[in-house]
Amino acid sequence: MLAMARDMSEIAKRVRATGDFAAVEERAINIRQAGETLPQLSPAGARSAGFQAMAGNLVQAAGALERAAAAADPTAMSIQYRAVWQACGACHEVFRRRK
């Protein structure tokens, strides 16, 4: 999770400026791969269909961000970046313990 948060902030630095598409693509791949392992890491009680589906949404969104970066398309990148954040937030809303 902390690795994914780091990847997201590195992506955030690059989504708007610089044209550093390769770095965005690399981080998006990290997130997609982390998302693919989420169902196994899921906390007790979260092995539900809902959790699996939301992990799947994250994998899809990260995959789309990856493709947008590979295509060097900044507009698609910022749209998909937001979609990834929404996938993070949607799962946290339901499954993350409140502090």
Ligand code: HEC
């Ligand atoms: C499928 C569900 C799910 C998705 C998707 C998800 N998370 Fe989480 N996340 C959790 C859960 C559950 C916790 C709480 C873990 C706990 O309570 O032990 C958590 C906790 C965290 C934490 C707190 C630190 C930690 O390690 O406990 C961070 C930071 C975090 N997530 C970042 C992200 C980011 C960034 C994304 C998207 C790239 C993301 N998460 C996507 C389920 C998810």
